Amino acid sequence: MPLLDVNDLTTHFHTRDGVVRAVDGVSFHLDRGETLGIVGESGSGKSVTCYSLLRLIPEPPGRIERGTAMFDGQDLLQMSPAELRRIRGRRISMIFQDPMTSLNPFLRISTQLIEALQTHQDISNKDALKKATAALEEVGIPEASKRVTGYPHEFSGGMRQRVMIAMALITEPDLLIADEPTTALDVTVQAQILDIIKQRQNDLGTAVILVTHDLGVVAGTCDRVLVMYGGQEMESGTAEQIFYAPRHPYTRALQKTIPSLQTKGQELYTIPGLPPDASKPATGCAFFPRCPYPKNRDPMGERPDLVDLGEGHCWAACGYCDSSAPIESVLAKADEAIVDPLPVEVETAR
Amino acid sequence: MSGAEGSLAVVGDPREDLLVLDDVHTHFDLGRNFLSRESKGVVKAVDGVSLAVKEGEILGLVGESGCGKSTLSRTIIQLIRPTSGRVWFKGHELTAMNDAEVRRERIDFQMIFQDPYASLNPRMTVLDTLAEAVRTRHPDLKGDALRRRVAELLRTVGLNPAHMKRYPHEFSGGQRQRVAIARALAPEPKLIIADEPVSALDVSIQSQILNLLKRLVRELGLTMIFISHDLSVVRYISDRIAVMYLGRIIELGSAEDIIDHPLHLYTKALMSAIPEPNPRAERARERIVLSGDPPSPLDPPSGCNFWPRSPVPHDDRMKQVEPPFEEVLPNHWVAACPFCVSERVKAVEPA
Numbered sequence: 001m002p003l004l005d006v007n008d009l010t011t012h013f014h015t016r017d018g019v020v021r022a023v024d025g026v027s028f029h030l031d032r033g034e035t036l037g038i039v040g041e042s043g044s045g046k047s048v049t050c051y052s053l054l055r056l057i058p059e060p061p062g063r064i065e066r067g068t069a070m071f072d073g074q075d076l077l078q079m080s081p082a083e084l085r086r087i088r089g090r091r092i093s094m095i096f097q098d099p100m101t102s103l104n105p106f107l108r109i110s111t112q113l114i115e116a117l118q119t120h121q122d123i124s125n126k127d128a129l130k131k132a133t134a135a136l137e138e139v140g141i142p143e144a145s146k147r148v149t150g151y152p153h154e155f156s157g158g159m160r161q162r163v164m165i166a167m168a169l170i171t172e173p174d175l176l177i178a179d180e181p182t183t184a185l186d187v188t189v190q191a192q193i194l195d196i197i198k199q200r201q202n203d204l205g206t207a208v209i210l211v212t213h214d215l216g217v218v219a220g221t222c223d224r225v226l227v228m229y230g231g232q233e234m235e236s237g238t239a240e241q242i243f244y245a246p247r248h249p250y251t252r253a254l255q256k257t258i259p260s261l262q263t264k265g266q267e268l269y270t271i272p273g274l275p276p277d278a279s280k281p282a283t284g285c286a287f288f289p290r291c292p293y294p295k296n297r298d299p300m301g302e303r304p305d306l307v308d309l310g311e312g313h314c315w316a317a318c319g320y321c322d323s324s325a326p327i328e329s330v331l332a333k334a335d336e337a338i339v340d341p342l343p344v345e346v347e348t349a350r
Numbered sequence: 351m352s353g354a355e356g357s358l359a360v361v362g363d364p365r366e367d368l369l370v371l372d373d374v375h376t377h378f379d380l381g382r383n384f385l386s387r388e389s390k391g392v393v394k395a396v397d398g399v400s401l402a403v404k405e406g407e408i409l410g411l412v413g414e415s416g417c418g419k420s421t422l423s424r425t426i427i428q429l430i431r432p433t434s435g436r437v438w439f440k441g442h443e444l445t446a447m448n449d450a451e452v453r454r455e456r457i458d459f460q461m462i463f464q465d466p467y468a469s470l471n472p473r474m475t476v477l478d479t480l481a482e483a484v485r486t487r488h489p490d491l492k493g494d495a496l497r498r499r500v501a502e503l504l505r506t507v508g509l510n511p512a513h514m515k516r517y518p519h520e521f522s523g524g525q526r527q528r529v530a531i532a533r534a535l536a537p538e539p540k541l542i543i544a545d546e547p548v549s550a551l552d553v554s555i556q557s558q559i560l561n562l563l564k565r566l567v568r569e570l571g572l573t574m575i576f577i578s579h580d581l582s583v584v585r586y587i588s589d590r591i592a593v594m595y596l597g598r599i600i601e602l603g604s605a606e607d608i609i610d611h612p613l614h615l616y617t618k619a620l621m622s623a624i625p626e627p628n629p630r631a632e633r634a635r636e637r638i639v640l641s642g643d644p645p646s647p648l649d650p651p652s653g654c655n656f657w658p659r660s661p662v663p664h665d666d667r668m669k670q671v672e673p674p675f676e677e678v679l680p681n682h683w684v685a686a687c688p689f690c691v692s693e694r695v696k697a698v699e700p701a
Contacts, residue, residue, distance in 0.1 A: 041552040156643045186414040186579065188640045191623040195639070213553060216625030220632035239629040257557040258627055259586035267564075268557040268586065274522050275552055 001073070002029040003174060003207050004053075009067035009077075011045075011052045014060060022048040024231040024286075025067075027306075030224075032174065035201070035208040037222030037239070039215060039254075043275055045231035046211045050177045052077075054088055072174070090120040093168035097180040099160035103152040109136075110148045113167050120171055135166040138203075139196050158189035165196060172204050179211045194221055215258060219243060224312070227251050230276035230286025233306065237313035247315040250287045285318045360675065361602070361683060362402020364438035368573050369403040369426065369541060374435030376418075376425045380648075393648050395421035396432070397597030400675055403541070403575060408567055410588030410605070411577045412620070414644045418597040419577045423543045426575070427459050428452045440540070457486055460534035464546040466526035470518040476504070476529055477514040483536030503532040508562060524555035531562065535570070542567075543575045548583060560587055581624055585609050593617045596655045597647055599675065600690075603682035613678065615690040616656050654687035664689045 007027045013020040023045040030036050038046045051057050053069050053076055069076040071092070079087070096102045104112060113132035117123055123131070129148070136144035139162040152160060161181060168176055178197065182190035198221060201208055210222060218225055218239065225242040227234045227250065235248040246252045256269035273290040285291070285304050307317035364370045375397055380390035395418045403409050413419050424430045426437060428444050437444045439459070444452060463469040470479060480500045485491060491499065501511035507528040518526055527547060534542055544563065548556040564587050567574050578584050584591055584605075591608040593601040593616065601614045612618050619638040626632055640659045651657060654673050657664040664687070673687035684691055 041554060158643050186644065187581075187623040188414060188619065189643060191625075191637060191639060194625075214625065215627035216632075219627050219629040220625045243627065243629050254553065255627060257554055259557070259560070259582045260626060260628075267561050270558045270561060271554040274524070275554065 003032045003034075003072060004030040005068075005070040006049075006053070007068045007070075009049060009052055009069060010065040011048050011057060011062060012065050013062045021231050022062075023052060025303075026226075026228070026231075026233050028226050028233075028236060030175070030207050030209065032207055033201070033205045034224065035210060035222045037218035037225045038209060038211045038228060039213065039218055039225060040228035041213055041275055043230070044228040046228050047179050048231075049228070050094070050179055050209060050211055053177070054092060054094060055079075055084060086120070089116050089173075090171045091173050092175045092177065093171065093173040094177040094179065095161070095164045095168050095181050097183050099157065099164045099184075100152065102164060103160060105152050108149050108151060109155075109163055113148070113163075113170060116167060117170055131170065132166075135170045136163070138200065139163075139166045140192070141166075158185055158192065161185060161189075161193050162196065165193070165200065169200050169204065169206065173206060175207045175209070176201070177209045177211070180213070181210070182217065183212070183214075190217070197221070215243075215255065216260075227254070232286045232303075233314075233316060234287065235313075235315040237309075238311070241309075241311070241313040245313070247309060247313070248287075249291050249293045249318075251315075253292060285316060288318070291318075360400040362404075364443070365441055366404075367402040367438075368405040368440060369401075370438040371399055371401040371426070372436045372438075374399045374422075374425060374437060375433045376421050376430055377433045391648050394597050394650055395647055396425055397647075397650065398672075399435075399594075399597075399599050401592060401599060401602065403573060405540075405573055406567075406571060407589040408564070408574045408576055408587055410584035410591040411575060411594060412579065412581050412584050412591060413594035414579060414620075416644055416647060417594045418647065419579075419594055420545055422594070423461070423545055423575065423577055426543065427456060427461065457537050458539050459541040459543060460537060460539040462527075462530050462534050462542060462544040462547045464549050466523065466530045466550070467518070469530055470526060470533075472518055475515050475517055476500075476532075479529070479533055480504075480514070480536050483533045487537040499536075503536055506535065506566070507532045508558075522555075523551055524558060527551060527559055528562070531559075531566070535566070539572070541573045541575070543577070545577045546579070547576075549578065549580070556583075563587065581609075581620060593620065596645060596650050598655065598685065599683075600656070600685040601683065603679075603684075607679070607682050613682065613684045613691050614656075614687075615660060615662060619661075654685065654690060656687070656690055660690060662689045 006029065009023055009026045011023040013022055026049055028036065038049060040046045048057065052064055055076070057064065064077055067077065110129060110132055113135060114128040117128045117131060133144050133148050136148055141147055141159060141162055155163060182193050185193060194217065197208065212218060222239050224236065224238050226236040227242065227248065229250050234250045235242065235246065242251060246255065253269065253271045257271060259268055271290050272292065276286050284302050304316040304318040306314050308314050360372060362370045376395050378393040378395060380393065382389055399422060411419055421430065425432050432445060439455060442455065444455060447455070477500055480503055481496050484496060484499050500514055504511045504514060509525060509528050518529065521529065547563065548559050551559060560583065563574065566572065576584060576587055588605045590603065591605050592599050593608065593614065595616050601608060601612065601617050608617060609621070612621060619640050622635070622637045638661060642659055645651060645658060653669040653671055654664060657669055668687055668689055673685045675683055676686045677683050678686060
């Protein structure tokens with residue numbers, strides 16, 4: 001039985017301007033000790049997916065419309081607030097993008113570290129402080145016994161994110177959800193933080209959900225990957241499948257748009273059009289309006305089925321495009337179709 | 351640091367290159383403590399930069415946050431006057447001019463900023479914003495001729511001229527950055543400084559803007575300094591790359607040389623820290639992991655300023671003496687610290 005099994009998770013926001021379908025029927029599962037990467041651009045619903053699991057969605061306007069999230073045999077989405085409190089911070093922890101706004105600037109690091117411990121365990125102040133110091137040492141903070149009594153502003157950005165990791169892992173949770181943990185950091189510090197997460201994961205056997213927009217980060221850290229777009233799952237599979245045998249047009253196009261150190265000279269591929277507007281949800285595949293693949297019939301209305309390609313590799317099999325064609329030929333055709341490589345964008349944000 | 355005989359600057363020649371910087375320092379004095387009168391220190395944001403930008407090229411400037419990239423760009427256009435050092439633009443020495451003269455020169459350099467939400471006036475339509483910028487170069491242009499010019503600018507950056515009466519909030523992030531680019535082009539500048547122009551954009555939009563900038567520089571014969579913390583983006587767009595660390599340029603060379611044959615240990619470490627979207631390569635790769643965070647420019651380490659983070663221990667001399675910025679291979683400059691610069695140079699030099 002997987003540690004976490006999410007099925008048809010759907011979270012909508014009921015705003016004055018209409019219903020925003022932030023997450024629209026997403027399913028995935030996660031085994032103990034495994035790392036799942038959720039990749040997508042802004043507005044793809046990757047963060048809302050994570051917040052929904054811990055029921056951190058502000059209600060109203062948000063509402064989890066349907067779906068199940070079985071965590072170790074219990075449905076997180078049906079739990080009472082008291083039951084949830086026993087899980088949050090003890091069995092499932094979360095770290096966020098910006099460590100400064102998620103630490104309380106008025107409280108010492110020690111106070112904040114101990115709080116998580118004493119909420120869930122009957123432990124004396126002295127023992128808790130000892131554990132907090134050890135936790136800081138494990139994430140590589142020098143002179144931990146001195147710095148544990150410091151305030152957040154005395155730490156640099158990278159050091160604060162280390163404190164956040166120490167805090168999230170001090171209760172030795174089964175699952176760690178990391179929402180863009182390195183986006184606000186420099187690349188050299190990002191490499192350090194990813195190493196620490198990996199190392200602590202090995203020590204504790206924690207499963208990790210890593211939310212990111214950076215395919216490079218996913219390649220280096222994740223066992224399996226879920227690609228999201230416009231609140232929908234586009235493709236999921238092992239890192240190998242997603243990077244070396246991507247099936248969905250969006251996954252392919254996304255990989256083509258990223259400049260890498262190997263890209264020389266040639267123009268970068270661009271996905272035509274604009275990111276989806278979640279308040280005007282697509283009835284069919286969310287990526288359809290920007291899909292570069294040739295269409296063989298009008299796609300209105302139907303959501304593509306998730307098709308299993310074997311060995312856990314799934315994709316939203318849009319039946320309207322011939323996505324078995326190699327991407328290079330499609331992209332060449334797409335470029336021809338758009339005479340100007342920069343099409344005039346007629347649509348606006350509103 | 352001394353250059354070749356007869357040359358005014360260490361790197362480049364002010365008579366040939368569009369922009370030349372020679373040993374530029376920009377320091378911010380934090381003042382004195384009110385009671386004790388002790389100095390609060392000096393932030394050495396730019397601490398001895400020598401650089402040349404050739405006409406028609408894209409120079410990428412990379413570095414971590416706090417290394418002084420943005421201060422350097424503001425020093426180049428003299429928004430912040432340097433503490434010492436000289437800056438030439440088109441052969442004229444900007445650092446010797448008074449404010450009024452600099453303002454007249456400034457029409458030839460324009461900036462594009464990271465956040466197009468903050469850099470456009472929300473109360474002005476795109477037409478107003480662009481028309482104002484066009485009239486800095488052509489004060490007499492008005493009416494239909496002015497509109498035609500604005501429409502042309504919008505078309506150049508891939509926007510629909512019919513949208514010129516719209517306000518910035520009616521555009522998406524990528525479109526707004528296009529408006530910001532059009533505004534930078536409006537006064538027909540020679541040099542554009544783009545300060546992290548794609549960092550705030552989604553990956554699928556980022557590639558559109560990168561392609562646009564690259565195409566514009568080629569088609570309009572511009573020169574650009576492209577500032578970013580992302581080496582893979584800089585690699586894509588630049589002809590030459592300058593790597594900055596703690597207020598100094600530590601390596602300068604063609605994009606190929608810097609990426610394929612980096613000399614300085616910091617450049618190598620920076621590159622090995624970039625995660626590649628390739629799981630097999632990622633697993634096989636050996637990283638040069640730097641310890642700690644970038645040090646503060648308030649109290650920078652002396653000597654080769656990379657020593658506190660370097661995996662190769664430095665001797666006492668290099669902790670004291672600033673390494674010279676030397677052209678160790680043709681057109682490939684490096685802060686020649688013997689502990690940071692690779693063995694390859696020594697092997698190649700006798701040839």
